[in-house]
Amino acid sequence: MTDALREGPTEWDGLVDRVRAALRLPPRAPKKPTYLFYRHSVPVRALHWINAICMLILLMSGLQIFNAHPSLYWGNASDFDHPFVSLTAAGTNEHYWGVTQIGPWTFNTDGVLGVSDTDGVKTVRGFPEWATLPSASPDLAIGRLWHFAFAWLLVANGGAYFAYVFWSRHYKELVPTAADIRHLPHEIATHAKLRFPKGEAAKHYNGLQRLSYFAVLFILAPLIVLTGLTMSPTMDSAFPFLLWVFGGRQSARTIHFLVAFSFLGFFFIHIAALIASAPINGMRAMITGWFAIEKDKEDG
Amino acid sequence: MAEPLPRRSFLARGAALAGTLVLAGCDGIASSPWALDLLGQVENLTRRTQRLFAGGHALAPEYDKADIAAIFRPNGTLNPGTNDYAIHMANEFKDWVIPVGGLVEKPLKLTLADIRALPARTQITRHDCVEGWSCIGEWTGAPLQLILAAANPKPEARYVVFYCADPMGEASVDAGGNPVPAPYYYESLDLLEATHPQTILAYALNGKPLPVENGAPIRLRAERQLGYKMPKYVQHIDLVDSFARIGGGKGGYWEDLRYQWYGGI
Numbered sequence: 001m002t003d004a005l006r007e008g009p010t011e012w013d014g015l016v017d018r019v020r021a022a023l024r025l026p027p028r029a030p031k032k033p034t035y036l037f038y039r040h041s042v043p044v045r046a047l048h049w050i051n052a053i054c055m056l057i058l059l060m061s062g063l064q065i066f067n068a069h070p071s072l073y074w075g076n077a078s079d080f081d082h083p084f085v086s087l088t089a090a091g092t093n094e095h096y097w098g099v100t101q102i103g104p105w106t107f108n109t110d111g112v113l114g115v116s117d118t119d120g121v122k123t124v125r126g127f128p129e130w131a132t133l134p135s136a137s138p139d140l141a142i143g144r145l146w147h148f149a150f151a152w153l154l155v156a157n158g159g160a161y162f163a164y165v166f167w168s169r170h171y172k173e174l175v176p177t178a179a180d181i182r183h184l185p186h187e188i189a190t191h192a193k194l195r196f197p198k199g200e201a202a203k204h205y206n207g208l209q210r211l212s213y214f215a216v217l218f219i220l221a222p223l224i225v226l227t228g229l230t231m232s233p234t235m236d237s238a239f240p241f242l243l244w245v246f247g248g249r250q251s252a253r254t255i256h257f258l259v260a261f262s263f264l265g266f267f268f269i270h271i272a273a274l275i276a277s278a279p280i281n282g283m284r285a286m287i288t289g290w291f292a293i294e295k296d297k298e299d300g
Numbered sequence: 301m302a303e304p305l306p307r308r309s310f311l312a313r314g315a316a317l318a319g320t321l322v323l324a325g326c327d328g329i330a331s332s333p334w335a336l337d338l339l340g341q342v343e344n345l346t347r348r349t350q351r352l353f354a355g356g357h358a359l360a361p362e363y364d365k366a367d368i369a370a371i372f373r374p375n376g377t378l379n380p381g382t383n384d385y386a387i388h389m390a391n392e393f394k395d396w397v398i399p400v401g402g403l404v405e406k407p408l409k410l411t412l413a414d415i416r417a418l419p420a421r422t423q424i425t426r427h428d429c430v431e432g433w434s435c436i437g438e439w440t441g442a443p444l445q446l447i448l449a450a451a452n453p454k455p456e457a458r459y460v461v462f463y464c465a466d467p468m469g470e471a472s473v474d475a476g477g478n479p480v481p482a483p484y485y486y487e488s489l490d491l492l493e494a495t496h497p498q499t500i501l502a503y504a505l506n507g508k509p510l511p512v513e514n515g516a517p518i519r520l521r522a523e524r525q526l527g528y529k530m531p532k533y534v535q536h537i538d539l540v541d542s543f544a545r546i547g548g549g550k551g552g553y554w555e556d557l558r559y560q561w562y563g564g565i
Binding site: 023068071072076077078080133134135136139141142144145146149152231232233234237239240243249250253296 | 305336338339343346350353355359360367369426428429430433436523525536558559565
């Protein structure tokens, strides 16, 4: 990685100061001197954004596919009378509402899960139109076209990412250390207080980042690809052990769904951490590569 | 060292453009024919890759008697409902004849007795519907490869097309006011999948004659494929070199409605 390039306020700071002056707001307290640090290389940034697009399309087209049979099961086959999870309608033909059933519990989720509007018309559908690609339901054929095309792109992009992190030795930044695990309670506590590493410490991933990136890259990502492949009857003929590993095709489908929502959970934490720490600086770093670092005291 | 400014604004604009395209334009292009044709190209990559690993003969997993579902979930047509079919039903399908024609050296006309007289294969397999569910049943039937061997396909034959007895939907009227009959279900496999050892013309489910809702008297089982690739009520088998002039030209009823022809995933 390349170090410092430019000193002094960025043009973003200049813009903020001009806007504040125009709005007759008091000037901001003078900022600590910063310098720009080249945090993300071109391949990492390109792969990150391609990945973001893939994940969005895969999630939404996946929910469209799920809507064709909005129930999940364990084992090889579907026990239609006892799904593990199902999004469905309750009531009568004239008066019905959306419900979500998880194991023995049933919740009224009308308007969002089970029953929601499609183009203003009340429709029995698992996930609502704003969550699926395409928005109409059912549109299984088109959902599948999007899902499989972007699954290939995701795998190609992920393959390029793994090749790059091992070639560039960036992976050392991603593998948690014993110290990371020891310091985990402390890291969680400081993150919970919204205190994030500053200065020189911000040049490296912290322990919590390493643990979460490691889990996403080396646990969730392989799981979502392998459970996806296990749903393919032809792949099951080539690699029957996949069925054994995941406990059957319907279990693989359920795990695929749970991992997809784990990715969604990671996304929300990822965005929350960005907003809570340094939203503009962090976003700029992932777009341009440059991250502003406050100079430590000894730097003067 | 490089000056970051030009690249920075370029990347920022690129990211903004990509974001706009994805978020705002997604649903607009999600169903546009050019986008879907482009996405559909991936089907060939999927088929080639899967065939690389599964080849012609990797077998679909088979299960135990204990795994068989009490009721094999029927889907799609539950009864063709035509007069012809009702007559065959009343007659217990004794006159059901399946011609095997097209690009073959020796066209055949198979009665149910002919098909039952062939060496039978019984397999307990998992049926995977494109909708996402699975159901396990025990199927008995004649390997399609024996029938194809008897008919002796010509060298130019590439696909086996199955025409079925069930009309899909209602008859309609075209723009010129002419009546258009409802299309009948049809499907196709390439010769690799058609000659797979588990590809059978099934006449029994769980040891009993095939029920009407599961495709009586004959349905196809192609165990490495999704359910829509296994037509029920098979009435006529044709070998062809292309499906350009059949139905909507995509090789099957659902394929004409944008489902992929390759149904292994």
